[in-house]
Amino acid sequence: MLQLKAVVAGYGGGSVLQGVDLECAERTITCVVGPNGAGKSTVLRVISGLLAPTQGEIRLDGEPIGGRAPDEILRRGIAQVPQSHALFPAMSVQENVLMGGYLIRKDRRLLRERLDQVEQRLPIVADRARDHAGNLSGGQRRMVEIARCLMLDPRLILLDEPSLGLDPRGLAGVAEVIHELNQAGTTVLLVEQNVRLGLGIATHGVVMEGGRVRLTGTAAAVRDNPEIASLYLGGSPTKAGDSPWTNASRPPSHTGGPGSPPTA
Numbered sequence: 001m002l003q004l005k006a007v008v009a010g011y012g013g014g015s016v017l018q019g020v021d022l023e024c025a026e027r028t029i030t031c032v033v034g035p036n037g038a039g040k041s042t043v044l045r046v047i048s049g050l051l052a053p054t055q056g057e058i059r060l061d062g063e064p065i066g067g068r069a070p071d072e073i074l075r076r077g078i079a080q081v082p083q084s085h086a087l088f089p090a091m092s093v094q095e096n097v098l099m100g101g102y103l104i105r106k107d108r109r110l111l112r113e114r115l116d117q118v119e120q121r122l123p124i125v126a127d128r129a130r131d132h133a134g135n136l137s138g139g140q141r142r143m144v145e146i147a148r149c150l151m152l153d154p155r156l157i158l159l160d161e162p163s164l165g166l167d168p169r170g171l172a173g174v175a176e177v178i179h180e181l182n183q184a185g186t187t188v189l190l191v192e193q194n195v196r197l198g199l200g201i202a203t204h205g206v207v208m209e210g211g212r213v214r215l216t217g218t219a220a221a222v223r224d225n226p227e228i229a230s231l232y233l234g235g236s237p238t239k240a241g242d243s244p245w246t247n248a249s250r251p252p253s254h255t256g257g258p259g260s261p262p263t264a
């Protein structure tokens with residue numbers, strides 16, 4: 001679905017991404033991990049069009065999208081949920097969510113339809129519709145940030161550090177939403193500093209260092225790679241059940257794990 005080939009990009013003073021190769025297959029959850037400054041968020045920015053690559057190719061279903069404007073990339077079905085603090089605290093939850101439908105604002109019926117869908121998927125949007133976003137907990141805010149990006153019904157969602165600042169309950173809720181979106185057919189690419197959590201929910205893992213991809217594979221293979229385990233996971237390879245995200249993403253009612261074919 002999404003392919004990056006030899007992508008080079010930076011912020012003026014030099015290249016942060018130094019030839020990134022990465023692929024996301026349809027209906028997978030890919031988690032990019034790596035140390036601070038590795039270029040993880042920058043990868044999301046070149047995909048969503050916030051930053052233009054200086055070299056290399058980015059393709060969506062084979063079509064080149066590298067360097068296209070963010071609104072065009074949104075229209076093609078890629079939506080990014082930025083790192084936290086992305087809501088307007090003095091605006092209501094519903095107003096924040098409706099802002100995600102800016103590109104379809106002229107089609108009132110479609111806007112209403114999408115809001116209904118989003119409310120069904122994430123009940124907090126209706127339950128707290130009139131509350132100021134600033135009054136929500138961290139986990140609730142993250143849900144509303146995700147809800148906002150769903151207004152354009154994206155095929156691919158980019159999430160930058162969804163675990164940031166969340167308590168265990170918030171984490172479990174966000175993990176479950178990611179899992180449910182994926183089960184409903186959405187492809188997910190997320191960046192996580194919390195390696196254990198990120199690889200716990202993902203189907204595939206990508207390890208970045210110094211602006212390059214060092215390792216890719218199934219999430220289990222990356223998690224169980226001895227070097228990754230010792231560098232990032234405190235010594236021993238984890239088993240799937242170790243992660244609160246893994247547990248949260250497989251509540252008893254679900255029949256499949258992350259990435260398994262939708263059951264509906």
Ligand SMILES: Nc1ncnc2c1ncn2[C@@H]1O[C@H](COP(=O)(O)OP(=O)(O)OP(=O)(O)O)[C@@H](O)[C@H]1O
Nearest residue numbers: 011016034035036037038039040041042043191193
């Ligand atoms: N807007 C910007 N202007 C200039 N340099 C930037 C900008 N954003 C990021 N950088 C630099 O680019 C490098 C990679 O940043 P990036 O945010 O992609 O890393 P990361 O792997 O996501 O790490 P972190 O988890 O710390 O955000 C860092 O050295 C950072 O200082």
